Amino acid sequence: MKKSYLLFMAMLAFTLIVHAQTANDNPRERLWQTFLTPPDSIRVGCYYYWVNEQVDPKGVVADLEWMKENGITLAFLATDIRNRTTSDNPWEGQAFGKNKFQSRLWWKNLRTALKTAGRLGIEMGLFNCPGWSQSGGPWVKPEEAMRNWTSHGIEVCKTKEGTDVMCSPCSPDAQGLEVDKLSKVHVQKHFEAFIGEILRRIPQKDRPTLTTVVVDSWERGKQNYTDSIFSKFRQRYGYELDYTNPDCKKDLDRLIADLVASEYMGGLTEKAHQYGLRTWCEPYAHSPFPANSITYGSAADEVAAEFWVGDRKFRQKEVDAALGSARRSGKNRVWAESFTDGWPELAKDDWSFEKLKPIADRYFHAGINASILHVMISQPGDDSKPAVRPWFGTYFDRRSQHASDLKPLVTYLRRCNFMLQLGKPLDGANDCRILSDGTVICFTDDSLFEVTFPDGHQELWNPMQGITTTGME
Template identity: 30%
Template sequence: MESPSMDDLECGFVNVPDSVRVACYWYWLSGHISEEGIVKDLQAMRDAGITRAYIGNIGLKGGEYGDVRMFSDEWWRLLRVALKTASDYGIETGIFNCAGWSQSGGPWVTPEKSMRFIRSSSVRLNGGDFWNGIIPEYSDSMQLVKALAYPCEERNPDKSWTIVHNDGQETTLDMCMDDGQKVRSLIIRPSGRVMCHAELLADEEGKFRSIRKFIIDRTNFSTSVGFIPDAPVVISVSETSSDKFRLSLGKPEAIDTTSKITVTLSTEPMVERWPEKSLAKMYQRPDPKWDSYIWPLEPDYGGTDSAAVRSAQVLDVTGSVSDKGELVWKVPDGLWTLSAYYMQSTGMTNSPAPPEATGLEVDKMSRRHVGFHYDSFVGELLRRIPENDRRGLKVVVQDSYETGSQNWTDGMLDSFKVKFNYDPTPFLPVLDGHVVDNEDVSSRFLWDLRRFVADAVADNYVGELTRLSHRDGLTTWLENYGHWGFPGEFLQYGGRADEVSGEFWNKGELGLIENRCASSCGHTYGKKRIWAESCTSGKPAFTNYPGNMKARVDRFFTEGINASLLHVYIHQPYENLNPGMNAWFGTEFNRKNTWFCCMGMFTDYLKRCGFLLQQGMYVADVAYFIGEDTPKMTGPVTDGLPKGYSFDYINSEILMTKADVRNGRLVLPDGMSYRLLVLPEQKTMRPGLLQKILGFAKEGL
């Protein structure tokens, strides 16, 4: 890329081009909307130098709602006024792709178009006879995926105990087993919040021997961090026979004082942490670490044991199930498990949205369903409002991801087989934690499942919204990360959008990883403008102003941010009420704030910084490879990067398809280059990528 001359830089700095914009979220709260307020808001934005506004219709709980219901004739009229007035004032507009700031849903999304997961129900059958009945839990409303049968062994029932983990104290539970029983797994089900270190021990000739040490972490029971909110903690153990076991619970780091913990010792081998590995239970805090979804390679505890399911013995009996769920089947000799696998909605809804605009979240893995969602809202907007009245409408917005995970979609068995070259059908029991063949093979299947989900969310959700937006003359703007239940890979996810954004608050930790997520995506995927949702805040209200926000703004400019979106301009519908509409979130970037009349100085500063930072290429010396595991919201950084040097994260897609080596540097098509490629401390990598990186080394990197 040719560098601009000093004359060009000076001219652009003094007279910043119109293409360099300061944006804001423009929230319409809880039906409180007026035409007079819309016009005055836009006048105030224009005078303050805000030249892009993203309209979000937000519904807050606990407050009184206004008279304007979303999708009413009056709401459509006011939206038309807003888009036309903004166009007349030279303000570009964007629209959130649904009500609320997260994520993509509405009342038009029915369960079969929503985010879904696999659930199952099973019965045990004795062989040698015909079985004539309804498959487990069948109903007309269920979406049957498969009905499978596989041999199983006769085993003793699991034994369970209940313990109360006293607040602030270590606790011990002794558990007696019948002679000869082989314990192969430990299952822990807390009734409330608990986080602590734990250890399972077995009595051997009067002395307890440690079998496993692990962490119990069940601190968030929201469906935003998993579609099975109360999923158990499952630990695989080496086959152990003992009359007595002991569970030692360390001092809790978090606990509900009334929480009871049910502890089960099972003779069945179970896949270690299968709820986490299947996305049923996800990282429970808003700051997932680089390795939050990377697990140690566990020893094979069940590989040679007859208790493990054999993939070669799994029978697909779906073809014999009638459209009423009836199955007539000659059961082979022995004891068999018959399992029915269904798709079920996760139940997640778009939020925080007005009640009339709230509905299920659309399936993020289906182009067809995402297209239906887009047409139901953005498409309806384009049909209702004449093109000349919305000529300034440019952007379809997706805020940070906060709507939890899913792990299945329509036609996924066939798509999975094409992608990974094997049939996933025999491995469906793994989604309930059953070991198929051995634990290593079962965990590999779950790795492929998570990778499939991440790829599908990027391509079929973000990619499809971008494709449809382009078709209609629009672009997409995306925050390429998620604090609650994000199932994707942040670089790939953002790479499918036109523009990406990070985020930072005036105080606290939000921003420490989000902005590097955005800038690394922008640099590696060739995006010129890299935004940050800037200066977000919580309570107390009216305590922030440009002078105490500037340091945080400047900090994240140094991490690659070069465009500013202010959070938040709340629509002011009432002239007789001061200091106006407000909420618990955001700095008061609105005309009712006493210092807003001086905002032009601040936006001039932001624009001049943005102009300079958008020239040339960002200088990053090191590219940190984030690995291929998913989900992923950040990357690894090793200690020792000297001061004065910077870095980007890079993913396998860029390394495989765009990266090259020239003069000892890793080079990308748009001109970005790096002196070093740093690999994470991992023992696994897919063969194709390994060969690619070996090639880089041979070429002098």
Template identity: 25%
Template sequence: LEFAMHNCPGWSSSGGPWITPDKAMQIITWSETKITGGKQVRIQLPTPKHMFDYYIDTYCLAIPANMKVIPRLSILELSNRLDKDGVLTWDVPTGEWLIMRFGQTAKDQKNKSAPSKSTGLDCDKFSTEALDYHLNCMFKRLMPTMEKIAKHSKIGLLIDSYETGDQDWTSDMPAYFEQSHGYELYPFLPVLANKIVESEESTKRFLFDFRRVRADMFAERYYGHFQKRCKEKGIITYTEPYGGNMMEELQVAQQLDINMGEFWCGQTVLWANYKYNRTVKQVASIVHTLGGKVVGAEAFTSEPDADKWLQYPYALKSLGDYMFTRGLSRIYFHRFAHQPHPTAAPGMTMGAWGLHFDRTNTWWKPGKAWIEYLNRCQYIFQSSTFYGDILYHNGDDSFGSTIEPEQTLLAPPEGYDYDMV
């Protein structure tokens, strides 16, 4: 048997009660104060909104208060004139000015879904130190045993589908941004407050660069560092590389060992919802690009009202067959619940979530024929090489969800297959 577990309580993403606000996901926050120039001022600036009594000043900027488009050279950096209590002392030039006090605070984002005693803040995805702290706290008792087993068996850790939202800041964000793009971040901070700097064109270019930095930090410092830590311990990494708007999914997927999509079943799931299942095809494209053979998927997940022991092999076979045509080569059944009682039926569940893939199910023994069929299919696809007809470029601004070509005017002709990059 191979054994893998999620990297924190719940299924998303990397957090717990040990994460303190300084190690949690960070967001930028600001306050605005208008003043009239031509005099010296000593003024208490309002503290921007923040969470958990945690706030750190980052920048203090002055911009002309009456310009719709703000010239970049008119933005003044006043951080060294702001004291630790938020009091600004400044000889104000003539005119009307808007003082913007920027800072960082923790995002109120918790790991989910986990027992209440195991729920806490989710760690900073742009900080390797925060991820290290999380992993050390989570696995301090488990890791010695896992390392021993990993020497002669297969042990894995998973980052499931990402469902804990975006972040837009970390302590060294300005330095990382400047190193990546060759210009300073701070003059464009007003853009994050929905203002236009220099021109609409320049503002759009900055927003693209900012999204690019977020995606790079997310891939390198979260997924990439997770892979590094696990590889040091001989542990295999798994992920469902999608969710949220700050990741480039194809970039994230290349960081870990085994990538998985997902597909759902049940009476409430319409054919249109899974015919163009983007996650399985997306993961297949990455695996093909990297020369791999294992295209995994969380398979046959059922909604709360969809299963109730109503699903059976014949009802599931066509969906599984279709996913094989999308590139699937390894099935991870969602779900199998341990049945400790020798006679209780239908037995233990995982709450409302199916598929009820258990020895207590009425079709368990005759269902062996379906399992043997799935095994043959998986063997064939893991032993084969994919040949596509078309390669789709997903776009330079491909942050967030990838787009299925079938849902566009560029859909492949009937009978042709493709990969995405």
């Protein structure tokens, strides 16, 4: 028995070696195997939100282990999201926990998250301010904030309701003025006050996989003034800026758009690079946008679109902004914040693989080739406590009633992301790629990959290969 077993093991080892050599020598087989099991560099990520200060260390560890178990190896953490039940009265019915902004527990939870992510091999990003939009905090002084010239003088920018423009939506202790987007000095001071402080307080050994600074879509309106606006205007156009002269408006708008790209996004990217980090941004707006999406997005290291579950219309604006930025600046990856929704009647825990797959496919055809799930909400470490449920997003967390569909969904997205990131776009087509050896890969209307090899041989590869989900045959 012992000799027979040893002979069997020797034959098995020989077979595996021959198979591995054959796969390595056969480009088709090598591509097929990598398609089935993409490399670790192909990461499906998630927005990871801490909502209403209801966060504890045990829950943070469980959150990240849940991500890893289901194939999510990239998480963008927003630390201080505030929930709300209605738009008219956002504070009604809100309960807050003990994870107060920059409290001892807050720092413990953040260190736990970054250290656990390192242990699990999950790449991490941090939103560049409390909340998700845009860039602000309690450290921003009025003279460093977004400001407008008015007939009454220089004023901090205000919302239509009349309150100062602040980072949002975030918990009370974390909220503060939005920083001046036309001043690199003020922007980089903001960076140091939040991201810089985190990097100083948490040593590199406890954050080995922290790589990214995140900037979400623009939701903070416009500004038209900064300290040096008059000199910058004169230097560029050769005449004096006069806010009361309507003939100045076109030149002023162009200058502001360029400054938002160079001073704000460029300033964040420059500072991030000094710390060995990169920037990731969504170069479009959900409010009046004072910038040009293409130049703005080109100033970041990575760009993303966004798409929703319940919205039947195609989000052309968001896709064009991200795709255009990527093409102009030579970026291969075009991300999408995926499966967003909002308000109590739209935030979902009734999702399924079958429901979400065709939505993703539509955006793969449009040029999206990297996926960030929206959203993963931190849940209490004690599962007997009620789940934390916000007004936005599709609930992918470990308390979701469709948790068993997450791993198949992630597997499917990773395979599609892998194939659509290969090579370069073929003749400008968003859903066709060409490899250096001439192999052409196209994502078909049937959600299959048509692979045409250099000798003309064609095959159809199914990204659903071997994937099973609850309720599917």
